[in-house]
Amino acid sequence: MNDVSREKRWQDHFPRLFPRYALLACLALVVVSLGVVLTPARPPEPAEPSFSEQARAAALTETLRLKAAGSRLVTAVQDGSKPPPASLDGGSEPAGNPAVERTVTLLTTQAQALRMPGETDSEAAGASATASDASPPAKTAATATASPSPAGTPVAQAPATAAALVAALADSGRQRLADAAVADGGMARLLAAVGTAQLLRASALAAETGTTAPPSADVAFPKLSGTCASEPAQAGSSRATGSAESAAGDATAASPAVPDAAVPDAIHSAGTQSGPETTPAGASEAAALAAVVQTEAEAVYSYQVALPRVRGAAAASAAEALARHDELLRGAESLSRRLCLAVPPREAGYALGKSFLASPAAGLGKLEAAALPVYGDLVALSEGETRQWAIAALYSSGKRSVHWGADPGALPGLDSASLPSPAPLPSG
Template identity: 50%
Template sequence: MTTWSVVKDDTRQKRRRGLIPRIALLACLALVVVSLGMAFSPGIPKEPAEPPFSEQARSAALTETMRLRAAGEELGRSIASGGQPAVARTVSLLTSQARALLLPGQDSPESPPAEGAPSSATPSASPSSPPLPATAAALATELAASASQRLADAAMADGGMARLLAAVGTAQLLQASSLAAAAGAPAPAVPDPAAPSLFGACPSAPASPSSAPASSGAAASAGRDTGTATLPGALAAIVRTELETVYGYQVALTRLSGDAAASASQQLARHEALASGAEALSRMHCAAAPAREAGYTMAPAFLASPATGLGGLETSALTAYGDLVALSEGQTRQWAISGLVGAARRSALWGADTGAVPGLAADPETFPPLPAPSVMPGP
């Protein structure tokens, strides 16, 4: 190798050794710049978590209830003689329901509740809100549509909220029919929720009633005797209620005549089917159904006025069906929702008042008051 080649190779090596510190310095500077950029650049804000379905359903129910209430108030002011009674009853019903749907600490349907309470998911008014119904018939139609949505949401909501939504939807459905009749309009074309075809069996069904596990009977007994909120207890309450109602209709038929007797005969067949359905559901859920009794003691007032007495029997079933809505799911809840609406319908048929939230054992006087409407400040 020549002296020139040795000198050239040595020069290249020196240049390479001189570049290494420069490259390292540049890499360090790049890391510093990147880290400073990350430190000073604002972080991407996280999107708020989507509220649970039950909260969305409650908020939507409150929104629509307040909208229909406003429509009823406007309609009542436009009718002579202080407003149509059916419209006034509708406004009263929707007011009670809005109070039931309002969260404690919520200043208004548009605002979130106080700190610590869940926020409302849907505003009660927006530029895209549909126009308010301008006639009683239109209000009845939209009330029925709201009822149908509330009942559909009740099938998927959590237990307690499911009961509230089912109660609101049931009362709205009945009031829609009443309002339409008062306005001389056809009943809203919204069918009542249908009872599903029951299917399924207890995973560990006993061979005979005598060999049933002790836990099944104990659960049913606890639900009956101590009022413990259990699915077996709720089913047992439905069975007992329906069996007593069947007996009541049988007694009433001996004292009724004409159209009342024909209607009672139809309802008797319906209650016999409901009792059988509740017993079937008890077996499906591995729960012991109460034994059928030979008869029940009917109060003298029932014998003196059987039509009124039948109304009382029907309304007494509302809370039992409400309990089953809250404690069940799937086809059992659908069956319970159908039973709740049916019991409310039959109560109204016999002239009984089902209240603003049928199936909910609560005093409307304890509901949070609606806030006063806000007043825009002057210039």
């Protein structure tokens, strides 16, 4: 009886208490919703820098470090004071000649090319630290084994002597070339240019200051492997083969100067953007290889003409360079066949100006320097073994241009129109 009466009372009270329960439920819902709204959302994780950005940041940081070290050497000589003890064993004190100043100017120009638009040195250091904290992206064994050098962690001591600066320049140049083999097209071209110039400058600085030359400065050519795909695949690539023939013909007609053919510059910026680059119509790996074949064919002919006109050590150097260009020509033709591309036919001869015949050594220097942008195109537009071969050929051509008295510049392989203005020597 009591249970029945208790249930009856609850049934009588519930209609009166229902609005209170509903109000409490609404208040609880409002409190919960306010808590959700007022809680700040977790910021998204920053995107991991690409390999190209990591490599650019590392190159910029190391270039700025080397430039600062060179500037300190120049200041120490100008003030008549001795620099701090060397960071590396051996070496001599800076001799005070313009060699270190030329090195600083070159590194200043390279830093300008590596810096992103509007980026300051402090921002560059921050970008380098971010890039160094990020793990490099996975790379297949077929691409390369390079990884960007730690950008945010400078060496404990900066190079304090000319000998130390030579060694550091050579180490940085090798790392830049290793990164160029893996980076994206435009950035690969810029890194290859920076690395080539740093290696060449390391050798020149050693000779000009009387210090020990960097060991193993040469860049090895890869052993090319593989053949063209099967016959059905070749049939499917006939359009690419035809475009290669057309590109080669267009390049020959467009550039009568030495060298006879040159692919239009594929990257008109200095390569500071790691994203997609704007390339002119017709710029492709096939066109770049066709230009290399024709450039090397003309180089072989030019050296054959120059060889009887030089004497002594110059004759020996010309003969050695002729053999190297013959190897490069055969290598470029082999690469074309491996990619199922038509090999441009060799010409019977090329027109050489009177200035070349009158001064063949200077003409050979101009010839080698003119080949640098052609190889820069191939670096930007190729990948894998082809790019590694192009990087080695770029350095080899730069080395020969220096030998014949030509200046490859601070960024060999980049079109002169895309380069930053010549950098003045910083004071202090």
